[in-house]
Amino acid sequence: MAFLDDDFLLTSEPAKKLFHQYAAQMPIIDFHCHLDPKEIYENKNYANITRIWLNEGTYGDHYKWRLERANGVPEELITGDGDDQKKFMAWAGTMERAFGNPVFEWTHLELRRFFGIDEVLNRQTAPAIWEKTNALLQQPDFKPRALIKRSNVQVVCTTDDPASDLHYHQLLKKEETANGFKVLPAMRPDKLVHIEDDGFGAYLQELGKQAQIQIGSFAALQTALEQRFEYFNEVGGRLSDHGLNTFHFAEASADELDHILQKGIANTPLTDHEINQFVTMLIETLMKLNKRFGWTMQFHANVARNLNTRRFAEIGADTGFDAMGTQPDLVDQFRQLFVKMASVDAIPKTIFYSCNPNDWLGLETMLQSFVDTGDRQHLQLGAAWWFNDTAEGMTQQLRTFAEQSLLPNFVGMLTDSRSFLSYPRHEYFRRVLCNFYGNLIEEGRAPDDLPALGQVVQDISYNNAHDYFGFFETKE
Numbered sequence: 001m002a003f004l005d006d007d008f009l010l011t012s013e014p015a016k017k018l019f020h021q022y023a024a025q026m027p028i029i030d031f032h033c034h035l036d037p038k039e040i041y042e043n044k045n046y047a048n049i050t051r052i053w054l055n056e057g058t059y060g061d062h063y064k065w066r067l068e069r070a071n072g073v074p075e076e077l078i079t080g081d082g083d084d085q086k087k088f089m090a091w092a093g094t095m096e097r098a099f100g101n102p103v104f105e106w107t108h109l110e111l112r113r114f115f116g117i118d119e120v121l122n123r124q125t126a127p128a129i130w131e132k133t134n135a136l137l138q139q140p141d142f143k144p145r146a147l148i149k150r151s152n153v154q155v156v157c158t159t160d161d162p163a164s165d166l167h168y169h170q171l172l173k174k175e176e177t178a179n180g181f182k183v184l185p186a187m188r189p190d191k192l193v194h195i196e197d198d199g200f201g202a203y204l205q206e207l208g209k210q211a212q213i214q215i216g217s218f219a220a221l222q223t224a225l226e227q228r229f230e231y232f233n234e235v236g237g238r239l240s241d242h243g244l245n246t247f248h249f250a251e252a253s254a255d256e257l258d259h260i261l262q263k264g265i266a267n268t269p270l271t272d273h274e275i276n277q278f279v280t281m282l283i284e285t286l287m288k289l290n291k292r293f294g295w296t297m298q299f300h301a302n303v304a305r306n307l308n309t310r311r312f313a314e315i316g317a318d319t320g321f322d323a324m325g326t327q328p329d330l331v332d333q334f335r336q337l338f339v340k341m342a343s344v345d346a347i348p349k350t351i352f353y354s355c356n357p358n359d360w361l362g363l364e365t366m367l368q369s370f371v372d373t374g375d376r377q378h379l380q381l382g383a384a385w386w387f388n389d390t391a392e393g394m395t396q397q398l399r400t401f402a403e404q405s406l407l408p409n410f411v412g413m414l415t416d417s418r419s420f421l422s423y424p425r426h427e428y429f430r431r432v433l434c435n436f437y438g439n440l441i442e443e444g445r446a447p448d449d450l451p452a453l454g455q456v457v458q459d460i461s462y463n464n465a466h467d468y469f470g471f472f473e474t475k476e
Contacts, residue, residue, distance in 0.1 A: 003120070004108055009391060009431040014448065015438025022454035023430040026462040028153045028423060031239060031469060032186065032298065032414040035144075037158050037168035039420075040183055043143045049133040050084040053110075053421060054091055061419055062320035063103050068094050069320065079315055085130060092126035102390045102428070109424035114147070144420050149180050151423035155471050157239055160185040162192065162228040163207040166235050173235065182471060185232050186239040186298075189225075189286070193244070195264035195278050204265060216265075218257035222285050229289045238469050240290055241298040242283065245305055246327045249336040251284075252277035280337070287341050290348035296469055297348045300385065302330050302356040324355045324387050331362035338370050349375060349468070351411065353382035357396060364404040377409035377468075383429070385416070394432040402436075408456045411465045430461050 001008065010016045046052040054060055055078070065078050071094040076082040078090075098104035111117040115133050119125045136142055141150065148156060160166065164185070172183045191203045208215040211224035250273060252260065260274045270278075290297040302325035306312040311321050327333075334352075341347045347370055352363050360381060367379040381401050384393040401407045413429035415422045437453050440446035446453065466472065 004105065004112065009428070010435055010438065012435070012438040012442045014441040014450065014453075015431075015435040017450055018434035018437055018454055018457050019431055021450070023434055023457045023461050024427070026152075026430075026458055028151060028426050029155045029462060029465040029469070029471070030153055030415050030423070030426075031155065031157045031411070031465060032159070032241060032416055033156060033422075034159050034416070034418045035156060035420065036418075037160075037172060037183055037185075040144050040148070040156070041168045041171050043145050045139075045143055046137050047134075048084050048088075049130065049137065050087045050091075052137065053419060054087055055079055059418065061417070062318055062322075064091065064094075065320040067098055067101065067103060070094075071097055075315075079319060088130055089123060089126050092121050092123050092129075095121045096123065106422070106425060106428065109428065110421045113424050113427075114142075114150075114421055145179055147420040147423075153181050153423060154466075155182045155184060155469075157184050157186040159188045159241060160232075160237075162187050162189050162225065162232075163203070163210045165210065166232070169235050182236065184236040184238065184471065186241050187228070187232050187237060188241040188243065189282075190243050193242070193279055193282065195260070196270050196275055198267055201265040201267060216262075218254065218261050218281070221261065221282075225285060225289060229293050229295075233293050233295075236471070237295070238471060239296045239298060240286060241300065242286070243303070244279070244283075244299060244301045245303045245325060247279070247283075247301060247330060247333050247337075248272075248276040249333045249340075250276040250280050251340075252281055257281055283337065284341065284346075287348055288346045291346050294470065295348060297350050298382070299334075299350065299352045300355075301325070301334075301352070302327055302354045302359055303386070326356065330354065330356070331359055331366055334363075335366050338366065342370050347379070349378040351380045351382040353385040355386050355388070357384075357388055357393065360397060360400045361404070364400055368405050371405075377406060380409075380411060381405075383413050389416075389425075391428075391432050394429060395436055398433065398436045408459055409464060410460050411468050412460045412462070426461075430457070433457055433460055 007016050010019055054064055068078050068090060073090045073094065077087045095104060095107060107121060111121065115136055117129055117132060119129065121129060140146060166185050169183060169185050176182055192207070194200065204215045207224055211227040213220055213224050213227070215221050215224055256277060260270065260278045263270055287297060304323045304325045306317055306321055307323055308321040311319070338347060350367070352367060354360060354363060364381045367381065371377070371379050381397065384397040388397065398407060401410055413426050415425050417425070434457055437446065437457060441448050
């Protein structure tokens, strides 16, 4: 089999037919990413391949940065102010060592699908690839909106702070028909979760200003969040997202919460128990709001972030110094949360991602215990996330979902990316998905019924997400 040929990742005839005849042509709903709505609205050409692919300042692809550091590339040519062409050459040199890493495959998929470049990227081919990609990037077809449309994307959900005025979402909403796709906000209250951070008090003032309420109590915070949910909902928001590196269930009374909140505002040291109490009650509030507004709540959990404290101080967060989390009782702690929220009928539609695959079986069986009559598969084990975003990791997640629930109801893949060139990750996932079902057919574990299984892979690729999130519902 040739490198990235038409059938790569497809190891059986049924898999090939499922992908080429059913999955490949389906549109994309990218319900979780880190694209900047301002960049989509301004719609400017990128100066060169480094700026769209590797970094623009300290904003870029930390998947790639980790590999470059492993290859001895100096930080000047990663997130620093080094020459853009030298940065690209450093990336080409890193690719020479990256066989077997999914980033190697994604890199070459992007070169092929967007730029029509079939050559393998290395230091010998890099100069010509640099010239060709940079010339193409100046054309109208390589502006952000065109790249989204060319990728057959119907919805892009960005990641937005609840204090955001959603200015660029409002502008993009007016141009939705002309663009041919929706750009919708998804609320992510990370700054609100981290009550222990120095800037928490200042952030509450910012949030209160947007909500037009002074936040001096937990009840006032709840009112402010309700207002922000209403605002996001009007702009088209239908999801929230919650990065909980760890979680420990610990409830608190109203008086305790007000005391804890005041300590956070004053930047007074908080105990671990107080932090856990605040986070627990905040998540309970957010679950109730997600349920009330009919949103989907996403949990991203069990991550160890910013481990290299020296580099974190120098460069900042999301720059490649994170790892899989190892909280051993994570599922049990969330189980207590879900038991409580089920008792008051306040579990919203939920997608749960853990960075530690050891959690997946526990999470899937826990979530399945709270599936009640009503919406189809309203609780789901999320796609293989971050360090699991490999062919093997995706297959393990699909197998876990299939063995413990109904995989045909799965809402599928997302990019979780900061790059407009990342949409071939959906193709990659669809190939893995079709190979999973193709293997079941080959092993005699599923019927050789291509129309039936073709419908399944189309549902997972697009249809389920279309129906699950409510992006296309119109108000009466």
